[in-house]
Amino acid sequence: MMAKKKKAYRLKHYLREELLPTTFCQGCGCGTVLNTYAQAIEELQINPKDIVSVTGIGCSSWIPSPYFKADTLHTTHGRAIAFATGVKIMKPEANVVVIAGDGDLAGIGGNHLIHAARRNVGLAVFLINNMIYGMTGGQVSPMTPLGDKTTTTPYGNPEYPFNIAEFVAAAGANYVARWTTYHVFPLMESIQKAMTKDGFSFVEILTQCPVSYGRRVGMRTGEEFLKYFKENTINSLKAKDMTPEEIGDKIIVGKIVERNRKEFTTILREMNEERRK
Amino acid sequence: MGLREDYLKKFEGKTYFWLGDEACAYGGVFGGCNFFTGYPITPASEVAEVISGELPNVGGYHVQMEDEIASIAALIGGVWAGARGMTATSGPGFSLMQENIGYAIMTETPCVIVDVQRSGPSTGQATKPAQGDVMQARWGTHGDHNIIALAPNSVQECFDLMIRCFNLSEEYRTPVILLMDGEIGHLRERITVPSLKSIKLKKRKKGKKKDLLFGGELIPPFKEIGDGHYLHVTGSTHKENGIRDVESQKVHEKLVTRLYDKIEKNREKLVDLEEKWMDDAKIAVISYGAAARPTEGAVALLRKKRKKIGFMRLRTIWPFPREQVRALGKKVKKIYVPEMNLGQLSREIERFVDCPVVGIPKIGGIVHTIREITTAMERS
Numbered sequence: 001m002m003a004k005k006k007k008a009y010r011l012k013h014y015l016r017e018e019l020l021p022t023t024f025c026q027g028c029g030c031g032t033v034l035n036t037y038a039q040a041i042e043e044l045q046i047n048p049k050d051i052v053s054v055t056g057i058g059c060s061s062w063i064p065s066p067y068f069k070a071d072t073l074h075t076t077h078g079r080a081i082a083f084a085t086g087v088k089i090m091k092p093e094a095n096v097v098v099i100a101g102d103g104d105l106a107g108i109g110g111n112h113l114i115h116a117a118r119r120n121v122g123l124a125v126f127l128i129n130n131m132i133y134g135m136t137g138g139q140v141s142p143m144t145p146l147g148d149k150t151t152t153t154p155y156g157n158p159e160y161p162f163n164i165a166e167f168v169a170a171a172g173a174n175y176v177a178r179w180t181t182y183h184v185f186p187l188m189e190s191i192q193k194a195m196t197k198d199g200f201s202f203v204e205i206l207t208q209c210p211v212s213y214g215r216r217v218g219m220r221t222g223e224e225f226l227k228y229f230k231e232n233t234i235n236s237l238k239a240k241d242m243t244p245e246e247i248g249d250k251i252i253v254g255k256i257v258e259r260n261r262k263e264f265t266t267i268l269r270e271m272n273e274e275r276r277k
Numbered sequence: 278m279g280l281r282e283d284y285l286k287k288f289e290g291k292t293y294f295w296l297g298d299e300a301c302a303y304g305g306v307f308g309g310c311n312f313f314t315g316y317p318i319t320p321a322s323e324v325a326e327v328i329s330g331e332l333p334n335v336g337g338y339h340v341q342m343e344d345e346i347a348s349i350a351a352l353i354g355g356v357w358a359g360a361r362g363m364t365a366t367s368g369p370g371f372s373l374m375q376e377n378i379g380y381a382i383m384t385e386t387p388c389v390i391v392d393v394q395r396s397g398p399s400t401g402q403a404t405k406p407a408q409g410d411v412m413q414a415r416w417g418t419h420g421d422h423n424i425i426a427l428a429p430n431s432v433q434e435c436f437d438l439m440i441r442c443f444n445l446s447e448e449y450r451t452p453v454i455l456l457m458d459g460e461i462g463h464l465r466e467r468i469t470v471p472s473l474k475s476i477k478l479k480k481r482k483k484g485k486k487k488d489l490l491f492g493g494e495l496i497p498p499f500k501e502i503g504d505g506h507y508l509h510v511t512g513s514t515h516k517e518n519g520i521r522d523v524e525s526q527k528v529h530e531k532l533v534t535r536l537y538d539k540i541e542k543n544r545e546k547l548v549d550l551e552e553k554w555m556d557d558a559k560i561a562v563i564s565y566g567a568a569a570r571p572t573e574g575a576v577a578l579l580r581k582k583r584k585k586i587g588f589m590r591l592r593t594i595w596p597f598p599r600e601q602v603r604a605l606g607k608k609v610k611k612i613y614v615p616e617m618n619l620g621q622l623s624r625e626i627e628r629f630v631d632c633p634v635v636g637i638p639k640i641g642g643i644v645h646t647i648r649e650i651t652t653a654m655e656r657s
């Protein structure tokens with residue numbers, strides 16, 4: 001009998017194939033995000049040549065840098081959104097995408113996140129929230145839940161985490177949603193929405209980091225995280241009619257906001273043209 | 278004729294009474310700048326105030342970012358997307374930019390950073406001038422690197438050197454610093470705008486598909502976002518194709534040595550200085566920027582008293598004019614260095630000469646008087 005030929009990964013051509021396999025740890029959620037993202041791009045039929053990926057420094061920034069094949073700026077820790085703003089001003093026709101971790105975007109780069117949302121710059125920002133500083137080995141992040149043990153909170157985290165999606169919505173983004181790596185199909189739709197919506201789009205993607213976070217909080221495998229995400233999330237549509245007590249510690253997923261403010265670089269261009277008239 | 282030339286024509290050959298900062302902004306526009314990102318800080322704010330008014334006229338964009346880190350980050354992003362760009366700040370903002378100046382060096386991103394120096398450390402004398410960032414310009418960002426920094430000492434030179442900054446940044450594919458000081462930035466002087474024809478702009482050398490973005494030659498050609506090359510740009514140690522390789526000692530050594538050498542090997546082309554009264558000089562005075570103005574006056578005064586003193590003014594601070602200073606050290610018995618800090622350039626000079634080097638420092642936000650310099654020279 002002939003050995004069954006292993007089927008090649010269908011979306012391989014979206015990746016820098018020569019660099020595979022990825023360096024992601026076993027059970028890491030980044031692969032799921034990469035796959036979902038590539039699928040979203042394929043369905044939208046966006047030419048990767050029209051995409052500019054701008055990333056931070058953490059593990060999750062490796063999704064586009066180097067794996068997803070497009071023009072890629074792998075920047076300094078926290079500054080991806082500011083770099084991307086410069087790109088968008090000069091190339092408003094490009095699909096400028098920021099993919100980075102919670103440390104990058106909510107921690108050191110929080111100020112850039114707020115201001116880009118306020119300006120409503122036409123970026124699609126995907127915050128890969130693994131609730132930890134993964135790359136540096138598991139230190140507490142601004143998204144680590146209260147009480148969790150990490151390498152720098154050995155007695156438990158005394159701080160509250162951000163509700164970063166609500167925060168970005170309040171700052172003025174045109175589109176904000178939150179999903180997890182358990183919710184791959186709605187996540188894919190959300191990614192597509194973010195990629196096609198004018199103005200600042202933001203999707204918080206809760207992912208698992210069994211190696212640097214999970215093992216310190218009793219979740220040693222990716223599956224355990226997925227089960228947790230499945231059982232501890234409520235859709236925003238449902239949560240709307242629930243009291244805070246009913247919601248409790250559950251994570252709200254789904255669309256947080258959608259509006260149609262005019263995009264920043266469009267306003268800037270129009271004003272400049274007006275000046276020259 | 279394009280939008281830019283059409284608009285700039287009206288300035289050609291005219292004489293203005295501009296601030297140094299204003300001339301710096303116009304020098305940028307005439308140098309081809311079409312993108313400015315910045316954050317307000319005295320004494321540099323006027324650069325942004327002027328250029329924000331002019332860039333729309335030449336088809337460019339100005340954005341005031343949320344801080345200086347964002348300013349230089351957006352600047353670098355804009356350059357990869359095709360801009361010819363600059364930012365302007367002062368000491369505190371310059372400190373915030375340092376990490377990304379390193380990124381611009383590592384990724385070979387042409388851009389211009391203006392530092393209108395003021396008194397520090399910290400907020401210091403916020404509105405007063407100093408020359409405290411000579412070493413910050415050289416060594417402010419971490420790791421091994423080389424840098425180009427030019428220092429104007431008149432309003433005209435703010436304009437002229439800005440154009441050179443832009444040209445050098447393209448020629449060497451690296452960030453270039455205009456190391457101004459608050460005195461020159463806030464000085465109002467006559468300036469004549471040269472004709473557009475007389476200003477030679479160095480065009481960006483763009484690479485083809487087969488060209489390596491980070492190697493193959495000492496200064497590889499640039500490629501821009503959207504050219505269809507699937508660029509990979511990173512501040513991490515990378516191979517010649519841009520892909521990260523942070524493990525190999527050889528890859529790092531090769532890359533960082535090349536980045537260093539592209540400036541080091543062109544030191545003589547980059548050096549720019551002015552000398553006066555050196556033929557019979559037994560003593561020399563070296564200065565730069567605002568401090569060079571009373572220094573030149575002091576030397577002129579002493580020459581009238583038949584003292585054999587020569588004057589050297591550095592327009593290129595980095596790379597340091599090592600050979601010229603070394604030769605001067607062999608010729609004269611002593612070198613005086615008036616500067617508006619407690620001795621930054623004087624230390625660099627000491628490294629290359631055997632004769633005594635005497636610093637004439639002045640801090641506190643006021644430029645030396647001629648008298649202070651002559652007195653200091655007569656005393657030691």
Ligand SMILES: Cc1ncc(C[n+]2csc(CCOP(=O)(O)OP(=O)(O)O)c2C)c(N)n1
Nearest residue numbers: 058059060077101102103104132133134135
């Ligand atoms: C200025 C600066 N500070 C600190 C670091 C070290 N550092 C690298 S990645 C990282 C955190 C990464 O966490 P996150 O952004 O959440 O990404 P993850 O690795 O978890 O995907 C830190 C602190 C750095 N590279 N630069």
